[in-house]
Amino acid sequence: MGLADALYRVVMRRNAVYVTFVVAGAFAGERAVDYGVHKLWEMNNVGVRYSPLPLTSSFVVRVQMSIL
Template sequence: MDAAPRRTKPGFGQAFYRLITRRNSVYVSFILLGALIGERALDAGTNKLWLYNNQGKMYEDISVLGQKAGGDE
C-alpha cells in the first residue's frame, strides 16, 4: 500500500488564506476596500430604490412649487 498522502487542489479557504489573510496589512486593506465598495453599492442601490418608489412625489417633479400666484412681477 502506498502511504504517501494524496495531493488535492487547495480549497477556497486555503487560497483565501494564502492570498489575503496571511499578512495583516493585506487583510486590513482588503477589509477597508471591501467596506468602501460595499458602502457605495448599498448607497446607490438604496437611492435607486427610493427614487423608483417615489416617482412623481419628489420636489423636482412638482412644477408649481416656488411660483407665485400673482404672475410676473
C-alpha cells in the first residue's frame, strides 16, 4: 500500500494537480501512440511508398476558385 498512498499524496490530493497530471498523460500517450503507429506504418510500407506531391499556392487558389 505504500506506493498507492504515495501516488495519492502526490497526484490525487489536489484537483489542479490531478487535472494537470491527466492532461499531460493524455498528451504524452497521444504522442507515443502516434509515433508508434507512424513507425509501424513505415515499416510495413517499405518500397511501396511514394513521395507526396507538394502543394503550391497556385494549386490551392485554383481549387478554391473552382469551388466558388
